[in-house]
Amino acid sequence: QSALTQPASVSGSPGQSITISCTGTSSDVGGYNYVSWYQQQPGKAPKLMIYDVTYRPSGVSNRFAGSKSGNTASLTISGLQGEDEADYYCSSYTSSSSLVFGGGTKVTVL
C-alpha cells in the first residue's frame, strides 16, 4: 500500500487560510469516508483534528475543516495562528483493511 501524497510544506501568514491536500486512490481516500487528519507538534504524540473526512472531535477549533473530492482529501486551516505550526498527517482506511498515512506536511506560520 503506497503512502498518500501530501505536499512537504505549506506556509502562510497569521490570519490567512491554508489548505493541505492528501491524494490517494479509489482503494483508499476515494473509496471510503474514513479519512482523518492529525497534528503533531515536535516531540509530541499525534493529535486527531478531523475524522471521517469532515468531523471535528470535541475541543478542536472550528478553524480546522476537512473535505474530500474524488481521491483527494483536504484540510483547511483558517485564521492561521502561531500555535498551528506543526506537522500534519492524513490517513485513510483501505480496501485491504489497512490504514495508510500521508508523508506529512510541515506547516509554517510566517
Next chain:
Amino acid sequence: EVQLLESGGGLVQLGGSLRLSCAASGFTFSGYAMSWVRQAPGKGLEWVSAISSSGGNTYYADSVKGRFTMSRDNSKNTLYLQMNSLRAEDTALYYCAKGSHGSDWFGGVDYWGQGTLVTVSS
C-alpha cells in the same frame, strides 16, 4: 480521560525479539478496536497493525506480516505487540492508539499514547 501507556521498548539486536505492552484506561477497552503505529526517527507515521475489540480479527502491514503478532487481554485492559525477527528498519517510536470506530476496525484512531522507543542494532 483516555490514557494509553506503552512499555517494553528498548535496545535489541538484529534478529531479536521484543514484546510491547499498552495499558489502557479511561474508556471501555473491550469495546474498541486498537492499533499500533510507528514513527522512525525524523520520519512520518507508519501503520503497523490493528485488532478488533474481541481480538478475533487482526490486521498487519505488509512490512511486519509474519514477524509481528498483535493481541489483547480485555480482562487486563492491555494491548500487546510481539515483535520477532527484528530488522534495522523496525527502529522507531511505537505508538498505541485507540480505534475511532468502535468494536470493528475501519481505520482511523483517535487517542494516542506517548510511545515506546524500539532500537534494533547490529
